Amino acid sequence: MSAPVLGSAERGAVAPEPARYAFGEFFTEHMVTAAWTREEGWHPAYLRPRGSLSMDPAMVGLHYGQAVFEGLKAYRQADGATGVFRAHDHAERFQRSARRLAMPELPTDTFLRAVDELVASDAGPLPDDPALSLYLRPLLYASEPLLALRPAHQYQFVMIAFLTGGFFADRPDPVSVWINRDQSRAAPGGTGDIKCAGNYAPGYLAQQRAASAGCQQVIWLDPVEHNHVEEMGGMNLFFVHGSGSRARIVTPPRTGTLLPGITRDSLFTLAARLGWRSGEERLSVDGWREACRSGAITEAFACGTAAGVTPIGTVHDGTTSWRIGDGGPGPVTLALRSALTDVQRGRAADPGGWIRRVTAAARAH
Numbered sequence: 511m512s513a514p515v516l517g518s519a520e521r522g523a524v525a526p527e528p529a530r531y532a533f534g535e536f537f538t539e540h541m542v543t544a545a546w547t548r549e550e551g552w553h554p555a556y557l558r559p560r561g562s563l564s565m566d567p568a569m570v571g572l573h574y575g576q577a578v579f580e581g582l583k584a585y586r587q588a589d590g591a592t593g594v595f596r597a598h599d600h601a602e603r604f605q606r607s608a609r610r611l612a613m614p615e616l617p618t619d620t621f622l623r624a625v626d627e628l629v630a631s632d633a634g635p636l637p638d639d640p641a642l643s644l645y646l647r648p649l650l651y652a653s654e655p656l657l658a659l660r661p662a663h664q665y666q667f668v669m670i671a672f673l674t675g676g677f678f679a680d681r682p683d684p685v686s687v688w689i690n691r692d693q694s695r696a697a698p699g700g701t702g703d704i705k706c707a708g709n710y711a712p713g714y715l716a717q718q719r720a721a722s723a724g725c726q727q728v729i730w731l732d733p734v735e736h737n738h739v740e741e742m743g744g745m746n747l748f749f750v751h752g753s754g755s756r757a758r759i760v761t762p763p764r765t766g767t768l769l770p771g772i773t774r775d776s777l778f779t780l781a782a783r784l785g786w787r788s789g790e791e792r793l794s795v796d797g798w799r800e801a802c803r804s805g806a807i808t809e810a811f812a813c814g815t816a817a818g819v820t821p822i823g824t825v826h827d828g829t830t831s832w833r834i835g836d837g838g839p840g841p842v843t844l845a846l847r848s849a850l851t852d853v854q855r856g857r858a859a860d861p862g863g864w865i866r867r868v869t870a871a872a873r874a875h
């Protein structure tokens with residue numbers, strides 16, 4: 511079965527129901543590809559119709575996981591153009607991920623040109639509906655068909671895109687989270703701080719356990735003591751201390767075992783713009799529970815490119831559970847969420863080179 515692709519018949523159609531666009535299902539018509547070989551380095555990148563890539567059964571990327579990816583989004587701007595959020599920063603993180611797995615780094619300008627070409631050609635079906643965005647998925651994998659235990663000599667870069675929506679409801683539903691006390695998402699000195707192919711699958715079992723405990727998401731703790739809160743699998747965490755103008759937002763420090771999110775970084779800037787102090791601070795599970803009981807912590811939320819800012823309502827830890835604030839989305843969470851979507855959609859001033867504007871391709875489809 512191949513993935514559904516939004517055909518040209520859909521272009522200019524009536525704005526679809528945001529709920530129709532589940533994450534990672536509705537791909538656009540094109541992709542950008544580029545190969546790398548040890549002899550010649552990077553070959554030219556080009557835009558072509560989206561389709562299957564051939565694969566030798568001995569392909570290194572599949573066997574040994576020498577593969578890295580990124581996730582960034584394009585949004586319809588207030589003036590009708592399309593803007594890609596922090597593309598340059600995603601290009602740099604893509605290089606950092608590649609370096610860690612001894613892979614060739616895609617030059618920043620090639621990454622940005624791929625973004626421009628794919629968005630210019632395929633952002634057409636992106637309607638003005640603020641619930642929708644175009645998610646870009648760059649991927650780099652070892653394509654050499656040889657199973658020696660050494661970095662491959664051939665690689666393939668591909669960038670695909672899909673329409674996604676549903677995450678930006680005006681009043682987001684808080685999620686319930688389940689604390690994983692025994693497994694680890696990442697190890698010290700390992701690959702927890704990059705986006706590599708092994709990022710998510712090791713968390714699926716925990717996700718199933720969370721679901722059977724009635725929770726939507728897993729909270730990962732530090733891998734050494736299993737005591738300090740780190741992140742939520744595909745999203746970083748923030749905690750709000752206090753309220754009103756005296757609120758302070760804190761997030762776990764970059765220990766090397768959490769992924770330094772670009773949304774996380776963006777929220778430091780936006781918190782300052784809203785007059786709130788922010789910083790990095792360790793928080794133990796007991797500390798979290800006690801601070802919720804005493805009222806010191808008033809809100810908690812997760813953040814990432816895919817789902818933006820998502821409030822956390824309740825926490826389950828073994829046989830104990832507690833509510834954060836009144837269990838609903840808090841005012842600081844909602845204000846930061848609006849500040850972020852306003853910048854992403856060109857409704858608020860760009861803090862500095864965050865929005866890469868792309869104009870639609872002149873060619874007719």
Ligand SMILES: *Cc1c(COP(=O)(O)O)cnc(C)c1O
Nearest residue numbers: 743744745769771772773814815
């Ligand atoms: C991608 C990712 C995030 C969020 O990063 P953003 O740059 O904000 O999208 C957080 N945690 C993990 C494990 C991730 O893979």
